[in-house]
Amino acid sequence: MAVERITFHGHDGSELSARLDTPSGPHLATAVFAHCFTCGKDIPAARRIAARLAAMGIAVLRFDFTGLGHSEGEFENTSFTSNVDDLIAAATWAAQKGMPPSLLIGHSLGGAAVIKAASMLDGIKAVATIGAPYDPAHVTHHFADALPEIARNGSAEVTLGGRPFTIGKSFIEDTGNGVLGDVLPRLGAALLVMHAPRDAIVSVDSAAEIFMAAKHPKSFVSLDDADHLVTNPRDAEYTANLIATWAARYIERPVPAPPIGTPEGIVRVSEANADGFLQDITSGSHLHMLADEPLAYGGTNMGMSPYGFLSASLGACTSMTIRMYARRKGWPLEHVSVDVSHDKVHAQDAEVGADHKIDSFTRRIKLTGPDLDAEQRTRLLEIADRCPVHRTLERTSKVVTELLPF
Numbered sequence: 001m002a003v004e005r006i007t008f009h010g011h012d013g014s015e016l017s018a019r020l021d022t023p024s025g026p027h028l029a030t031a032v033f034a035h036c037f038t039c040g041k042d043i044p045a046a047r048r049i050a051a052r053l054a055a056m057g058i059a060v061l062r063f064d065f066t067g068l069g070h071s072e073g074e075f076e077n078t079s080f081t082s083n084v085d086d087l088i089a090a091a092t093w094a095a096q097k098g099m100p101p102s103l104l105i106g107h108s109l110g111g112a113a114v115i116k117a118a119s120m121l122d123g124i125k126a127v128a129t130i131g132a133p134y135d136p137a138h139v140t141h142h143f144a145d146a147l148p149e150i151a152r153n154g155s156a157e158v159t160l161g162g163r164p165f166t167i168g169k170s171f172i173e174d175t176g177n178g179v180l181g182d183v184l185p186r187l188g189a190a191l192l193v194m195h196a197p198r199d200a201i202v203s204v205d206s207a208a209e210i211f212m213a214a215k216h217p218k219s220f221v222s223l224d225d226a227d228h229l230v231t232n233p234r235d236a237e238y239t240a241n242l243i244a245t246w247a248a249r250y251i252e253r254p255v256p257a258p259p260i261g262t263p264e265g266i267v268r269v270s271e272a273n274a275d276g277f278l279q280d281i282t283s284g285s286h287l288h289m290l291a292d293e294p295l296a297y298g299g300t301n302m303g304m305s306p307y308g309f310l311s312a313s314l315g316a317c318t319s320m321t322i323r324m325y326a327r328r329k330g331w332p333l334e335h336v337s338v339d340v341s342h343d344k345v346h347a348q349d350a351e352v353g354a355d356h357k358i359d360s361f362t363r364r365i366k367l368t369g370p371d372l373d374a375e376q377r378t379r380l381l382e383i384a385d386r387c388p389v390h391r392t393l394e395r396t397s398k399v400v401t402e403l404l405p406f
Helices: 044-055 080-096 109-118 136-153 169-175 204-213 233-247 306-329 374-384 388-394
Strands: 002-009 015-022 029-034 058-063 103-107 126-130 155-160 163-168 190-195 218-222 268-271 279-283 287-291 335-346 357-368 398-404
Touching (some): 015 044, 015 080, 029 044, 029 080, 029 109, 044 058, 044 103, 044 233, 044 279, 080 109, 109 126, 126 233, 136 155, 163 169, 190 233, 204 218, 306 374, 306 388, 388 398
Parallel strands (some): 029 058, 029 103, 103 126
Antiparallel strands (some): 335 357
8 A cells, every 4th residue: 555645625625635545456436535523634533544445456545634634724614515525625626636536434523524515515425524513513522611602703723632723603504504414315325324322522313314315325333432533443444344344235346357467365464553563455446454462562452463374374275275176076075174372392303403493283183075995085184284284394393183083
């Protein structure tokens, strides 16, 4: 995945700062991400979702709304409507670059904004919301004490998330007219509503209202105990996977031809989280896995460890090799399972010397098939040692194989 820094002009001509997360392989579709109220394009949830979609071949444009983050303009002069207009400007920029978006994703107030924007854009096939309010005016509870001053003076400075913001009267008036009840029935796109039941910022009742007002196709998924900002990496990964899997049903993603000159068997590994060890592993445009370290080693235990993948490679290759041979012989093998364990042992008589350690893999193979005779079972056990991964490993490693009773 590559991340490109770009800018485009927002609703009032201000230059908006953006990131374009592009796939390492073929570009199959485009999404636009709208962040939460007074947040920004670089919050962890936005980065994780963008990375996951990019791994699927979906480019993601995420940007700071006018007056926020690194974008120009005065936040005081913005409103819910201006956010929607910024979204339309983002989608227009992407379309002009030959990447018309078919997916919109919105977090919190950004979720309400993408619903509104989707009804005004052509080509949007799917909309996903995370902790979105049914009524955009809901955000005013963050600064309820300042509402009288805003009404009296036209604006007031409030503190949100430890940072000062100036809220103008136009923002209050505009959000009050932003209820989504009239928009949702004519959305014209599939809708995914994601919300945590114990969200302390936006009640899950908002999710229920959004879901009930929309027409099919629509889906609702609980984010369980996630917080409103989806700050936990595990929750962010779960949310990203949900969107990626769900969107694939509604977004046309043509299967690309293999790139000319690309070596067969390339597996790409890229960091999913630079603060930990989580890795995105992709093979082609549709195969995706996660690698991680256990919690005890500073990881998040969200994927197999590198050694786990090594054991899985040996086990899978063993099973496939046995199946291939039995199929060619026409033997009555019904099922194969292989348990693999991995350890470090003293080399003892190995050439590297007794003071060194080598890798020891133990395979426990179970061959199911009541009609297999003893001679066939013995032969299949011998064939297991012809597994290409086995042969690769045994050049520097020790592989012990056991046949389990059936």
